[in-house]
Amino acid sequence: MEEVILMGSLFEELEAREAVARVRVDELEEQLAEVTGRLEEAREDLGRLRIARETVSEVMAEMSANASARQTQSRKPSGQTSPRRHLRTQEPSGTW
Known part of the structure; x- marks a missing residue:
């Protein structure tokens, strides 16, 4: 009889611990879902910032190239063409 009571209380203890x-697993799963959502938002923010930085870099490079081209053109005496344009308009001579 004592053995049956002991077994009963052992199973009750195991059920209580389970x-x-x-409950702990449920709490951790809720926390994980919250953190996963925040992580996804942070990744999206990072992606947008990376794209913005790359776009700004491209725009600045284009603006710099355009500014350099304008400066080069403004320094040339009127009537003088750039060497690149001159080379493009020449007929190939067959000798390089």
Whole structure:
């Protein structure tokens, strides 16, 4: 009889511990879902910032190239063409 009571209380203890563990797992899963959502938002922010930085870099490079071209053109005496344009308009001579 004592053995049956001991077994009964052992199973009750195991069930109680299982219930506590189940609650803890549920709490951790909720926390994980929250953190996963925040992580995804942070990744999206990072992606947008990376794209913005790359776009600004491209625009600045184009603006710099355009500014350099304008400066070069403004320094040339009127009537003088750039060497690149001159080379493009020449007929190939067959000798390089």
